[in-house]
Amino acid sequence: MPANVRRNQRIATVQTIGRLWRENVTQGHQLDLTGLARVYRMLRLIRRAEERVADIYPSDKIKSPVHLSIGQESAAVGVCDALNPEDIVSGTYRGHATYIAKGGDLNAMFAELYGKVTGCAKGKGGSMHLIDMAHNVLGTSAVVGTTIPMGLGVALAAKRRNQKKVVAVFFGDGATEEGVFYESLNFAALHKLPVIFVLENNGYAIHEPQVKRWATDRMCERVETYGIPTTLVADGDVLAIRDASVKYADRARRGDGPGFIEARIYRWREHVGPGLDFDQGYRSEKEFEPWAARDDVERIGRMLPSDIRAKLDREVEADVEAAVDFAETSAFPQLEELYHNVLAR
Amino acid sequence: MPANVRRNQRIATVQTIGRLWRENVTQGHQLDLTGLARVYRMLRLIRRAEERVADIYPSDKIKSPVHLSIGQESAAVGVCDALNPEDIVSGTYRGHATYIAKGGDLNAMFAELYGKVTGCAKGKGGSMHLIDMAHNVLGTSAVVGTTIPMGLGVALAAKRRNQKKVVAVFFGDGATEEGVFYESLNFAALHKLPVIFVLENNGYAIHEPQVKRWATDRMCERVETYGIPTTLVADGDVLAIRDASVKYADRARRGDGPGFIEARIYRWREHVGPGLDFDQGYRSEKEFEPWAARDDVERIGRMLPSDIRAKLDREVEADVEAAVDFAETSAFPQLEELYHNVLAR
Amino acid sequence: MSSPANPDKPQSGRVLKYVDALREAVAQEMRLDPSVFVFGLDVDDHKGIQGSTKGLVDEFGPDRVFTTPLSEDAMTGVAIGAAVAGMRPIHVHIRMDFLMLSMNQLVNIAAKSHYMYGGQVTVPMVVRGIIGKSWGQGAQHSQGLYSFFMHVPGLKVVAPSNAFDAKGCMIQAIRDNNPVIFVEHRLLYNTDAYVPEEVYTVPFGKARVLTKGNDITVVGISNMVQEALRAADLAREVGIHAEVIDPISLSPLDIDTIADSVARTGRLLVIDNDWVMCGAGSEIAASIAERLSGTQKIQIQRMGFAPTSCPPTPELEAAFYPNPRTIGEMMHKMVRPTDARWSPDEARTKLAYQLQFRGPF
């Protein structure tokens, strides 16, 4: 990570886990220390995995357009930590975080980025088309908005089969401009589908700020008119996102239909690719600073006893290195693989 | 018109124009007697023209699927009476009312239904594709929702050219389920386009009631979240619709962007075709009765001195008969017309 | 009529209409497999998609047979998601034209999911689309457009031309683990054929030779199979013997059967239910040309919609479509290029409409 980013992540006082833990409980969060550690580990794993992707990228070993979630991890982690293993997520082309947070195989993800046959999609998906059905991560898509209704279909199947599964459907603020989003809200509410809609609102679609795309920012209010309860988490707090997810997952499992979370978060890196882009003029580093300052990876990390944190950090490094190794040492697909899986048997 | 329909239209007391006129003014309506007569004449013209279409239909002279607006005239008339000739309307395949209300050529409409070369689209459109650019009636479409954004494009052009024109965009309740509707609301509000959105909410899409299609009926509330002011006219009152249209047309001309009217109205005839269909089981005649009882053609007609009304009625009959004659006596297109107008020069 | 009526082979099944064969296929599969469901605008109303879904909601209930909001884009995504989750949705559209709203989901997701997710998922779904015709349907209610789906790897496309194939293809489509675009022609709904009561499948990728002949190979698609058979009947009266072939499934496409026939007849006429340019007929013509035109002189000709939008006014509408007369004329022109032009007489052409191919198959 570049020095200027790292600087902003360092917050003045190191606080004790005790005080923060009390605060946390006071705010109504349901997490014990184990839970906090789990959340931290996941935030950190995503952060480090993507930083590793960014490190590797200039080597051209990853010939796949990468859309990093660095800085945005709290949405995926907050939601997925509230889900059961048999629950399902549907993410976007900016999907590394969702994939990892839901427990997607990290080795298979790195291998996929490398285009290796051991990749989660055998090298035929790439970064924008991650999938891990064994861990209930639906395939992601490079066409904005497309996976929203797909998630609904999975929820419909679960409902018809009385499976009490919940589907968390992630999408960006840009995706909400596609008509399919509203069609989906209406259908999910009409059929009381077990869905948690998760808007990852980072304020940009590529380089275009929201003000050039949204007539107003009254999104939660709008979604409420479908009879869907909503929660706005304006600072992207992973614990607040988790709380809302727990609530909506329970509600969905009871058969009362979908919930909606708007998580305001911030994309630290460029839209696609590994770098920073505050020098490009479309957004200022000033805008970034408060987000860097409240970085949830750091914030949650500071809630943990330092030895626990250090141990988790080591585990994370090991996981990431193992995944990179796995990718590096895996084979590319054979040429005949080109013609496999066009049609299913 | 079948007897049972007509019966319900007859309301007990014949009231004097004076009293009604005072009531009308009290309610804030801006119409003088001339205006009321104009509104009545238009309501009546649409009603009679469509009744004539229904009469002719069994003869198979009209080989075009007709979607009649009988009973729903107030939306088109209320809105169009508030517009200037240079203002524009965009209607639907249920578009006879919009076309006529905006001043579309009645002869050309009947000829179009007959498939004659003198038709507004030379017989190459049919009932679902009426158009009269000379009177600023945009072409209607048989694919639900498609004409909504087209209306916005016309409004954008008017705005860029500083023309102070307003575009009234009509669509049904079914159309609001298409994503393009929300995309359009957002874009119109974002660009403050001079548009009046007119939702002709008749509670049905073909035979499917709204409750099977809408999660909630909080439509105006939803549209407000785009920063678009809305008016719900729950009884389809032509004068209330007109008032709202005047207000939104002014606002749009001032450059303050779109307005939205939800006119609740009721379709008296079957979805497509000339007949009644209360015997089909998907809706009850009971549901229809209050609408028949408050029929705006009758209601507004009763506000007029009976001699004036009688004169207008005679004019209307003459107009309709002239149009039928025109259609009957016009020629069909020559075969080579098949190949004309595929590409514009 | 031109049916290969074979007295030795018993005419199995009852005479059933296309529309009823479709419904029977779906009902039978729904009884066998609880993962099958039917949804789409108006599938549960009293008209039941011109009868093809009528009564299904009564037998299977609103959880398995339900209408939707007017949201073709999202509903297609819902179908894909349900299919990925192991259900077998049948998504119904009363006009092919409305599929234009589903293109993103069909082309960018349904067709590609099995491949781009490395085989982790399958998308067993059926998309039914009806081609409208006549009574001034006009430009937006009359399109074929199935060549779009043929173009994209990962989709299957079938267009049965008769009640027997309608039932067998529908059952096959429901059981297929890929997205199948099921093309129906409105004018076929009332045609009937001998249809077995039992459950059976018609395999995809196998064309059916309906009449034998050595003068010309005529490939018809969907309703144009019927028109081609009528034309072949008329042409036989002047001694022209056409081999009429119904590809049934358009993707996969059984080029072998067509090529074998053309290798013999030396002439190929394809009658499409769609525009000619980049249409199914182009594919068939081009494939045959690739296979055969370097080895022998073959004549190839495509017919289809006029290269215009469909006009509603009756005479222009009639001229927009190929019909037994124009097809017959073309056959004659190809087989006897130096003869004077021949046209089936008007009365016989009309009569041809009473003929109907009922199998057996």
Place this chain on the structure above:
Amino acid sequence: MSSPANPDKPQSGRVLKYVDALREAVAQEMRLDPSVFVFGLDVDDHKGIQGSTKGLVDEFGPDRVFTTPLSEDAMTGVAIGAAVAGMRPIHVHIRMDFLMLSMNQLVNIAAKSHYMYGGQVTVPMVVRGIIGKSWGQGAQHSQGLYSFFMHVPGLKVVAPSNAFDAKGCMIQAIRDNNPVIFVEHRLLYNTDAYVPEEVYTVPFGKARVLTKGNDITVVGISNMVQEALRAADLAREVGIHAEVIDPISLSPLDIDTIADSVARTGRLLVIDNDWVMCGAGSEIAASIAERLSGTQKIQIQRMGFAPTSCPPTPELEAAFYPNPRTIGEMMHKMVRPTDARWSPDEARTKLAYQLQFRGPF
């Protein structure tokens, strides 16, 4: 290289890149005609659609150059409406694939308005779509799909293969009174050619013969023109002389020029930038077969994308596309079917990528 470099004809204009030629065309027309405007996702950001709209907002302001919400369906409708009202919108999509969201408006409205409204309106709009390739774009960022638009009467489709045609076609497209689908290939953006500074148009419906040859006619589409030229260069080294033809406009399509050539060479190879089935190549092959195969034995062959989704992993991605080697092999096989298989040597194939056709035209 294979350019018909003509020392007698002065090389007019500057050497300009495709991307700059596009931008210049638009800027020049915007200066001349206030009704022209440019919109679409990201047209006004600092990257400016890979440079092709860069700076336009500075010169023409945000009323004439503006981004939109992610709402391809409605934005296409807005373009149509603006066009009906007499403006000349240029609607930009950074990938062809996203046009799947615009299909309803393009197929059901834009293509049909002039016709189904009896000539009362025209729809002068340009829809720019870029075909992505390489660096693991994958299944949803690499499609051609232009045959969809060729299929529908009322649309025009152009796919210029070089900077000269890019500018001339863009000006022609903007001035055309019909909806024009403007197909650009991402890999062409950095190629350059001699491009006049002045405003000029390249007419639609006129193919360009790029190299003369009597052994085989090779039709390339968009970027495949470049690949075909490279292959032709390599094949010339073994004495095979190809006539490489660029149709430039796909609808209308200049079949005459291709047919004249094939009548002479007896061989047609079409290289598409898209899938083969029901693709542009099918149309060309079928049209040529209709015209010629009854009169002489001609050989016809199509090449295009592998019949799969596009995989991102490098080797499979490379195998997905035709390239100078596979094209050269096919040319050789068609011209010398009985000879041993020939393949251009690897080093020469790579070198071919440095060659580039610059005109003059």
